[in-house]
Amino acid sequence: MRETASAGITRKGKFRGFVRPTLVAILLSSAMVSEPFLTLAQAQTYSFTNVAVEGNARVDAATILKYAGIARGQSLAAGQLNDAYQRIFASGLFETVDLVPQGSTLLIKVKELPMLNVVDFQGNKLVKDEKLTELVKSKSRLVYNPAQAEADAAQIAEAYRVQGRLAATVDPKIIRRSDNRVDLVFEITEGKVVENEGISFVGNRAFSDRRLKQVLQTKQAGFLRQLIKADTFVPERLEVDKQMLRDFYLSRGYIDVQVVDATGQLSRERDATFVTYTVKEGQSWKIGNVSTVSEVEGVDAAEFAAVQKMRSGVTYSPSIIENNIARMENLALRKGLNFVSVEPRLVRNERNQTLDVEYVIKRGDKVFVERIDIEGNTTTLDQVVRRQFRTVEGDPFNPREIRQAAERIRALGFFTDAKVDAKPGSNPDEVVVNVDVEEKPTGSLSLGASFGTQSGLGLNVGFSETNFLGRGQAFSVNIATASDTKDSGISFVEPALLGRDLKLKFGLTYNETNNASALYDTRSIAFTTGLEFPIAEQSRLELRFKAFQDTISNVTSTAPLLIAEDARGSETGSGLGYIYTFDNRVTGLNPKSSLLFRFGQDFVGLGGDAKFVETTALAVAETKVFNEDVTLRAIFEGGAVNSFGGYDTRVTDRYFGNGKIRGFDTNGIGPRDASGDALGGNFYATVKLEAEFPLGLPEEYGITGGVFADMGSVWGLDNPGAVDDSAHLRAAVGVSVLWTTPIGPLRFNFSNAVKKESYDEEQSFDLTIATKF
Template sequence: MTKGRSSTAAARARLLATAVFLGAATVSAPFLTPAFAQSFSFSNVVVEGNVRVDPATILSYAGISRGEEVSAAALNDAYQRIANSGLFETVEVVPQGSTLIIRVAEFPIVNIINFEGNRRLKDEELAALVQSQARRVYSPSTAESDAAAIAELYRVQGRMAATVTPKIIRRTDNRVDLVFEVTEGRVVEIERLSFVGNRAFSDRRLRQVLETKQAGFLRTFIRRDTFVAERLELDKKVLTDFYLSRGYIDFQVLDAGAEVSRERDATFVTFTVREGLPYSIGNVTTVSEIEGVDAAEFADVQRIRTGQTYTPLLIDNNITRMENLALKKGLNFVRIEPRITRNDRGQMVNVEFAIVRGERVFVERIDIEGNATTLDQVIRRQFRTVEGDPFNPREIRQSAERIRALGFFSDAQVNAEPGSGPDQVVVNVDVEEQPTGSLSFGLTYSVNSGTGVNVAFSEANFLGRGQRLGLSLNVGTDNQNSSFNFTEPALLGRDLSFSVGAYYRTSDNQNASYDTRNIGFTTGIGFPLGELSNLDLRFRLSEDKISNYDGDSPILIAESDRGALRTVSLGYNYEYDTRVSGLNPNGGILLRFGQDFAGLGGDTEYIETTALALAETRILNEEVTLRAVFEGGAITSLGGNISRVTERYFGNSKIRGFEANGIGPRDLGAADQDALGGNMFAVARFEADFPLGLPEEYGITGGAFLDIGSVWSLDNTAGIGTVDDSFIPRATVGFSVFWTTPIGPLRFNFSHALKKEDYDKEQSFDLTISTQF
């Protein structure tokens, strides 16, 4: 093999020889012809060695005409122009009397392009990077650039020691094979991620904030533990946001540096920070500098009070409320200007909201680029501003955040530029799309339902319309579950979601002496009621059937004899959640309340009411999370109907420490003593999540819990003395291990029942996929 740079070295040698020849001619010329020593004149120009390139093209690069007097420097310039054209491997410019000979050797044609030594990256991935092409002229500079691009791709994936060398293999007919020899090297992982200058928060807590992670024993699966220099800028930003949201207004990242080990197989990343002190809100005032605008009206819509932790988000949210009020009142070009004064002694920030007149600037147009799949309308509806509206920089920034929150784009930049006039601006949206769909095949496992096979398809941006589509099929040892769901998030272009779904479920489990079949169709709409609240309206048409009951419980015999029952219901669900978009970064609350009214048709008639209240907070430098959950439900039968076992509650997953169908009313007089479920349930769960002292990158934390609750109440116990459906509380305590793995967050529960009934079925160990409320 011959390196691609060898031809360039030969060309430079010939250039040096030509320059020496021309210099010698220049030096000796004064002794021969003093009057004309510095110039040449050629009556003939001959081009030799060219095969594909036309002689006229070469002469055009040379720029020398017959009979024209040229100097030695001009000849050198002609050589440089021909050599720099990138068409020739070697160039010689040789004066011979009145004839100028231009002798060239054309670069060869690339026959094929190969990659050798690459194992981690496929040939197709590397081929997409290179600019060199088969059946095109070989260019050493392009090959070097391609090698650098391949090495950069390896560097981004953490292989900083990777080297790529372009080489050529000479073939006949002036052809070459271009080969990129790759030495991948080892992944350069982050061996230690540390902080200097942090006092309020531990290294462990700050590592949870960063996108970059330390390498642990899951290093085979975790891609974020490889060192990527560009990721440090994102880490600096999220670290700054973390401190600012907690009142540290003077926080700075002084330095974010990385050192590579001598063996170049590990990186040590250190963030040097200056925390400062936390500040809270002091005096809050509102003033108006616009005649006729009452500041008191704007003060009434504020949600800020003295003593709150100062955060930029708190200020922005209140500015947004006041600017929205101005729009409702028809006040255009009104801006809310926050004026901050510090009281360093009291660690307080006094805020004055000034209502001022803004510049008269309009949005001329909104240009969107980079969206090959996503429709323009999906991006445009994230803007509250349209062409012709007054320009509001804050609204544009919030629109950019909404676009990024869609999850459709790996990058989204929104910038405003001057328009066609001084009072016009153009909003440019530049996005880079990313995959939004997934097709998964896998195995599932549950202590209660055994193993199963799962096939699922999901698409978050169906046909580029921002719609969500999901299909799933789960076949287990004891049950089958298939479902379909579709959601349109912006029905009729409004902030109104529309959903439709269907399901088919069957069960044949060991926890009951009967089989069930559930078929259903659901649809609904949802819309926000406020910044933190949402309301969903739903409709359900379903058919539930109990079959193959082989027990002797009079209650279950009567219910199975009724066959398949159809249910038609309307319902609603209200939710208020401050955990994500609220102003307290250390916690929040979640409230849910819903009802379903069955009886508009079909065979059942009842009202089902459910409620949930959750509160959580972080303590001990935010390393421990405390959580309390109160949940309950009630089914009230109407019109002389009685509830069936397919409708009632069993407390499954509500109270830990018991098997599925392990608590609640039970017919003790029956041989199988199957659980009957209850029309009511209530539970209180108290949890604490905390670190176990293991490295954070392992993704393993611990938890403790206390569950207290009960399932009770039946409609059809008359004359059956062996059933006790009264309120009987159960209580369990336990310890949990949370493990964040590539297949999902696993939760291992070890529990012990403090209070139970003799017929309850305990479960001291449980493995589940951890879920969120």
């Protein structure tokens, strides 16, 4: 236990040990000085022939006289003596100061502040002494300053406040020691975390409270309040929330929206807050007529109009305008037209709630980028931040490009905050771009266990780092084992090869299965590498190479197909492939809808035994309806393995539809041999239709509902023999419960197979990690 302080300072700034005697001293000295001299000063000035100092031990007399500013023989009035007193006391070196006139001598009597012997903290559990020591400026072997102790107490209280502990109190107290020394003790009462017990909105008509809560950084406390930190009240979040609400409405056409206020009121017990946001929505506007004009001689407006992608009738959004301006300005740069800017001019049509948009091509100011300064990055290398800029030193300054660079920096996920602004440079036609970032942890280490109805008890360990060595690289290692499977993998991604938007990828995987779930064992080892690059604003292409070795062993079935595949032993393969991706989830024009499309092919046969072409496709369309409270989603997924050169596919090459159609077990659909063992198929196709909606529970619980209908099939063998490998349709319907937890989004599916074959294996319930497309 630490020693309890006996006398000192209260948190409210009343110094029981020092201030009251000092105030008395001030009054006494003022009386002693002013009474003889005020009357005298009305008629004449006064001067001392001698100034003496008394009571000083550490501070020499010359220093005190310098603070006083009084010279021998100097003519003084009473007000000047008071100024001298104030200067000495303001030095922060003395506990008391008295000015005592003694005839022609002025005696300056001081009592020095004590030295700090020990600075200690009591009552702190959540914040360690080492952290608090860094926060305070009062240090051992320095002069004790009551004002600084109060400031340090406020700094400690602020550290607790940002953690949501608004009820925390900090009392600085002193313990007197010998030789004019004191121990300074900060007595801390940490208090409880102040959580948001309620979040409400005033003035919202178009969107429900539930929908608007999803936009906010601030969350409402639920029954997982001990794990969820987003429901801790942090006043600074309110301003961020106001901007996020405004951006949400603007992106949906509400150009007159105002977030009037965001207030957090403490409960009487100071252990909870109630946050209220006041909104004036206005009306939603749509795009009317769109036109482009040029005010620059020799620039054809029609050429610029051809690259913009805005049409009449769509809901207005600032991002639509920004995207089109960026396309036009990029065209100007490609044509070598520097200092050309595009200005949008909007005209309201009140009658039909539309906005006519006119893009005006004009000459901009000739301003250059002098330099780009980056601060706050202790781990992340400067080059990781700098490559988010399309502008370098010496280029023409484009404010829109700087704003877009700021968004790209924030999208990296390496920083809690990133501020980018431009300030005047050393010349009138130059600016300095300042980047101020605040880093956050980017690595994770996971140790855990899992249990599955098919895989049994499993253990897994993983490490991932999205900003490896501060270079912006992604590196991960995962090892997972279960009763009948072993999976492990290593991956590495360099996101900016040669400083360009070119991703270099490496991956190595190892997979083992035993015959607990099938009457054979498999082992697969694969290596992949690839390059990914953009080919359009919303499209990317990946070129890749892969090599693998597959082994089938321990076949216990009497099925001829499996015996024949096992007899071939280990087989190797290698090939080249590509993946095309279109994704408008971030840059799409409609914030309510999105589309993701992937199409890829691998041509295996460059070397080794395997010879086939594998084609895969995925399409996901999503939209929000009923004021965005309900999400509708349609998913198509398919694949095909076409062998050539006399090669017959094996179970390690084929699809099994695992998890593709809910309502069926692992390896539950597709061709089977006479013993019931799954053989997989060369082809599969599935269609999933699903809806997610609120259940009426408090939003902070993170629980929503869903319904789904899945259909599809797995089929096709190279040499089926007596096996039925036809494309029989399977279908299932069901309901889901989705729960957003601190460990990840969980999905509970309750299914019923409505279309099946007699040999299919069903599964009425499964628990999965919810997939975010």
